[in-house]
Amino acid sequence: xxxxxxxxxxxxxxxxxxxxxxxxxxxxxxxxxxxxxxxxxxxxxxxxxxxxxxxxxxxxxxxx
Amino acid sequence: xxxxxxxxxxxxxxxxxxxxxxxxxxxxxxxxxxxxxxxxxxxxxxxxxxxxxxxxxxxxxxxxxxxxxxxxxxxxxxxxxxxxxxxxxxxxxxxxxxxxxxxxxxxxxxxxxxxxxxxxxxxxxxxx
Numbered sequence: 001x002x003x004x005x006x007x008x009x010x011x012x013x014x015x016x017x018x019x020x021x022x023x024x025x026x027x028x029x030x031x032x033x034x035x036x037x038x039x040x041x042x043x044x045x046x047x048x049x050x051x052x053x054x055x056x057x058x059x060x061x062x063x064x
Numbered sequence: 065x066x067x068x069x070x071x072x073x074x075x076x077x078x079x080x081x082x083x084x085x086x087x088x089x090x091x092x093x094x095x096x097x098x099x100x101x102x103x104x105x106x107x108x109x110x111x112x113x114x115x116x117x118x119x120x121x122x123x124x125x126x127x128x129x130x131x132x133x134x135x136x137x138x139x140x141x142x143x144x145x146x147x148x149x150x151x152x153x154x155x156x157x158x159x160x161x162x163x164x165x166x167x168x169x170x171x172x173x174x175x176x177x178x179x180x181x182x183x184x185x186x187x188x189x190x191x192x
Contacts, residue, residue: 013091014087016091040091043094047097050098054104058140063136
């Protein structure tokens with residue numbers, strides 16, 4: 001399916017953790033939390049789409 | 065062959081997840097969920113062909129199709145419940161995982177009841 005999706009999300013996670021480190025250095029703690037939240041929400045939106053595809057295909061295959 | 069792709073993807077992505085887990089554990093969990101979905105998508109079309117063969121065999125043997133469909137439903141429930149409970153266990157929520165498994169067991173029991181009843185009827189019919 002979309003293997004590059006995995007690497008996209010992994011890259012996003014690594015970038016977010018790096019930017020968080022930078023924000024922590026500049027003692028902007030709350031911005032770091034906000035950024036983590038935004039990252040999680042973006043990945044969640046992608047994953048919700050994937051999970052709904054999974055449920056649709058399982059429903060089709062197993063005859064629910 | 066398919067298996068090389070699956071194994072390679074699994075190993076590479078678990079290493080990436082390890083890297084991400086140190087800094088952002090929640091994103092690591094989401095990443096492992098995505099890897100699970102992608103790996104399942106690989107074997108999807110194989111499962112469909114296996115099920116087609118089973119359905120044709122059942123139709124050929126005049127087995128009541130309800131039994132075969134129920135078996136497929138039970139397999140679907142078992143697979144989804146295992147997938148969900150494994151993800152919850154990875155996230156460290158053992159309680160939630162066991163509740164998911166409990167729900168799956170109850171649903172499978174409900175699905176299996178008609179087969180159980182028809183089995184009993186056929187057994188009673190055999191008795192003198």
